[in-house]
Amino acid sequence: MEKKRKRKQHVARETKAKAKAVRVGPTRSDNVKDPFPSHTRPTPQECETLRDTLLALHGIPPDLAKYRKLQPTSDTAQPDPPEPVLDGLVRTVLSQNTTEANSQKAFATLKSSFPTWGHVLGADSKDVEDAIRCGGLAPTKASCIKNLLRCLRERRGELCLEYLRDLSVDQVKAELSLFKGIGPKTVACVLMFNLQQDDFPVDTHIFEIAKTIGWVPAIADRNKSYLHLNQRIPNELKFDLNCLLYTHGKLCRKCSGKKGNNQGKKCNDNPCPLLNHDKESVEL
Structure with missing residues (x-):
């Protein structure tokens, strides 16, 4: 009888732990506070x-x-593969303080000039700057991109951010905040566009x-x-x-x-x- 009771208690604890691990509803942290709680707009x-x-x-x-988030479909056609998260992050960095046309051109030139992100990391800063110069603030953005790649290689051993897809919003923010030059707006863009989170x-x-x-x-x-x-x-x-x-x-x-x-x-x-x-x- 005692063994049965203990077994039920153990199963109940496991069930409760599993339920707690599943996020329900908004992905935003419950600890985030509204700085203007009495401002009731927008409804x-x-x-x-x-x-x-x-x-x-x-x-x-x-x-x-x-x-946009891919909706379930009965079509047999496979959707296009999502943009790599690292590509999205660099694209967002290049979009800062410039026009959309210039940032897109800078990203396209960067990708065509260097076959892989490893080549960008190993390149001279001047060469990276020249590739993205049309997007403005080339020295600052080149430094940010190379620092991002260097830190990513040191921390993860590879130049890939796909692991972020398995993390919560708060975890993604904590991860990306470790990279110098990556601010809240850049993180929010990656969350919404590349990770399809509600941000x-x-x-x-x-x-x-x-x-x-x-x-x-x-x-x-x-x-x-x-x-x-x-x-x-x-x-x-x-x-x-x-x-x-x-x-x-x-x-x-x-x-x-x-x-x-x-x-x-x-x-x-x-x-x-x-x-x-x-x-x-x-x-x-």
């Missing part, structure tokens, strides 16, 4: 409405749509729009906006809404206070739909 309904509005106006750009990067465009439409308080900086929006925006809307706000920010100068560019004629000749989302004053 889930606002997020959905704005997503639908911008989706009708812009659609998801093809170069971003390829990163919401906040770049300059999204930050300015969020302030303009009152989704974050006027006193918010980009880091606090990132923490707040990740708490408020439903996980299932994060990818689409992020891509759409980023696209809209590049095209429309009315909602962000920016001059915009020639691509924004469609938006700049018409009232901005985002400005219909009235601001709410919030006492913090």
Whole structure:
């Protein structure tokens, strides 16, 4: 009788441990706190409405749509293999403080100039700088990339980040934060695009729009906006809404206070739909 009782207790403990290991719901850490808990915007309904509005106006750009989560399908055709995580991280580093066209050209030149990441690591810094010069800040970015590769080789023994696919959001952030020059926005981009985690990067465009439409308080900086929006925006809307706000920010100068560019004629000749989302004053 005593043996049966002990066996039941042992099975119960094992079952409880297994259940605890399975993450249910959002992947965001429960320890992350909203810096503006009394700022109740955006609401889930606002997020959905704005997503639908911008989706009708812009659609998801093809170069971003390829990163959408693959849905189960009965088709026999195999999907294209995902972009290597290391490629995605370097691509994101090259996108800092430059245009999308220039960063894409810099990445393409880097990949065509060096057959493998091992060749990049072994190359002279000047040669790496020359390959990515069109993306701007070549010395800084080349140093960051070579440091990343060197640290990765020392820590893991290989130039590969695919192991990140098996880690939680918090674990990925802890891993990537070990590399000098890899900041929160870069990590968030890798999480959302390459690891298909529910995260919401906040770049300059999204930050300015969020302030303009009152989704974050006027006193918010980009880091606090990132923490707040990740708490408020439903996980299932994060990818689409992020891509759409980023696209809209590049095209429309009315909602962000920016001059915009020639691509924004469609938006700049018409009232901005985002400005219909009235601001709410919030006492913090």
